[in-house]
Amino acid sequence: AYQVMSLERTRLWAERCLVEHDRLRSPDRPYQALFGVIQGAQYEDLRRTAARDLGAMAFDGFGIGGAIEKRNLTDIVSWVTNELPDDKPRHLLGIGEPGDLFAGVAAGADTFDCVSPSREARNSAVYTPDGRFNLLTSASRRAFEPIDPQCDCYTCTHYTRAYLHHAFKAKEMVASTLATIHNIRFTVRLVDAMRSALERGDFSALREEFLGRYYAGTASA
Ligand SMILES: [Zn+2]
Incomplete structure (x- = not known):
């Protein structure tokens, strides 16, 4: 009632x-x-x-x-x-x-x-095509490569995972900002890809391919 x-x-x-x-x-x-x-x-x-x-x-x-x-x-x-x-x-x-x-x-x-992309980013979690991972774990300590080499965002084109790991450890404000920039760009590129797939008529194929890789989750390694 x-x-x-x-x-x-x-x-x-x-x-x-x-x-x-x-x-x-x-x-x-x-x-x-x-x-x-x-x-x-x-x-x-x-x-x-x-x-x-x-x-x-x-x-x-x-x-x-x-x-x-x-x-x-x-x-x-x-x-x-x-x-x-x-x-x-x-x-x-x-x-x-x-x-x-x-x-x-x-x-x-x-x-x-x-709020997810920015809230996750503030908690040092980032999205990649190979799943979501946390920049704070030791896997990123000496990872001198971007979060996602395919990503064109400001963070991925200027900073390494190792730097971001350090910035989160040191509680530098810039860490959250940089991770947020990446997560939002990742999300926008994902919906762009969905739109193109819908126009081509192969949304289901994209969904299967993307989610298969995303949830296989090998990103943090
Ligand atoms: Zn990026």
Whole structure:
């Protein structure tokens, strides 16, 4: 009952939001897109109802919200994208790990935002095509090569794993910044690759190849 009530509150809020957004529109300001957020926790009927209700409103796009448990990700996103209009963007909130990005895209999500790449980086964990590894372990102490030799980011083109290992050990602020630059670039290149694969029609092949290598996890060696 609590979920039903809060969903109704979200629906009423969405209606008020659209009215207010319209009222604030002015020719001297650039147009700002307004997205409706689909809630409904892990309940299929609530998610579908919310997507149908908000999907019929004049939003520019939609967010799929709520702390989504990873094991429910594919189901929840599929229910929602199934009901939403095809011609408007779907934004998946709070998803950013490589495996989850593939699951989100496969289920119909277009865009993402997430703290993971920067939070992991602050904890010295970095993404590579061969998996995620931690720069603090001794494996990086004498690794005089970039985090990922294929990566074109500022960090990989200027610093070695050994330097980053030292910077994290010494608690230098720059360590988090450099690792964040890499993780964000890695994530952006990954979704770029997904987009190209979708255009070529071989998304499934990319997914299988990428995740196979990523979870084989030989990166830290
Ligand atoms: Zn890099």
